[in-house]
Amino acid sequence: ETGVTQSPTHLIKTRGQQVTLRCSSQSGHNTVSWYQQALGQGPQFIFQYYREEENGRGNFPPRFSGLQFPNYSSELNVNALELDDSALYLCASSFDTSTKEQFFGPGTRLTVL
Amino acid sequence: QKEVEQNSGPLSVPEGAIASLNCTYSDRGSQSFFWYRQYSGKSPELIMSIYSNGDKEDGRFTAQLNKASQYVSLLIRDSQPSDSATYLCAVNVNRDDKIIFGKGTRLHILP
Numbered sequence: 001e002t003g004v005t006q007s008p009t010h011l012i013k014t015r016g017q018q019v020t021l022r023c024s025s026q027s028g029h030n031t032v033s034w035y036q037q038a039l040g041q042g043p044q045f046i047f048q049y050y051r052e053e054e055n056g057r058g059n060f061p062p063r064f065s066g067l068q069f070p071n072y073s074s075e076l077n078v079n080a081l082e083l084d085d086s087a088l089y090l091c092a093s094s095f096d097t098s099t100k101e102q103f104f105g106p107g108t109r110l111t112v113l
Numbered sequence: 114q115k116e117v118e119q120n121s122g123p124l125s126v127p128e129g130a131i132a133s134l135n136c137t138y139s140d141r142g143s144q145s146f147f148w149y150r151q152y153s154g155k156s157p158e159l160i161m162s163i164y165s166n167g168d169k170e171d172g173r174f175t176a177q178l179n180k181a182s183q184y185v186s187l188l189i190r191d192s193q194p195s196d197s198a199t200y201l202c203a204v205n206v207n208r209d210d211k212i213i214f215g216k217g218t219r220l221h222i223l224p
Contacts, residue, residue: 033212040216041216042201042203042215042216043201043214045213048211056211090157100147100205100212101147101159102212103159104156104157105156106155106156107156
């Protein structure tokens with residue numbers, strides 16, 4: 001059974017640029033959630049995708065957008081990068097939406113200069 | 114009021130002792146509760162989930178839930194140095210599938 005994978009591992013961008021982060025869900029999982037984790041903080045919910053549809057969104061501006069593909073992999077896109085977007089971006093996948101158990105990938109460390 | 118609150122620590126516990134981690138939450142409709150362990154520089158790892166009042170045991174870990182008091186805790190028995198990590202409490206907010214995390218408690222097991 002393949003776990004959750006994310007790419008790239010690390011990324012350095014400059015203010016104003018755009019970035020796309022990728023996530024492959026664990027085998028058999030149909031739901032992907034994205035989180036932003038700043039240093040010393042808990043993960044902050046960005047949004048969730050269930051069967052290719054957005055299924056909930058946190059308090060993030062519209063420049064954070066996402067996509068889920070038929071194979072349940074997902075992308076997180078961030079436009080007009082700001083310095084405060086520097087963080088660890090985590091993807092978590094789940095199958096059973098009633099139990100809500102989510103399993104995290106290794107994350108992408110984004111640095112905005 | 115913050116939705117999920119944890120003491121940030123650090124909590125220092127001697128090796129072999131019981132570590133007790135606490136969490137309170139604000140949404141009375143919350144139904145699902147989780148504890149994640151996060152080592153420095155790594156992603157969170159799910160260690161316990163609990164859905165009903167009472168205790169749930171898994172090896173050296175026991176999760177305790179009290180919905181009336183809006184309180185969930187994690188006990189780690191026979192603490193080992195490898196248990197040193199940040200422990201994140203997470204709660205499902207019942208109105209949607211969003212899961213809210215606390216800031217985490219740093220646990221340090223003293224050899």
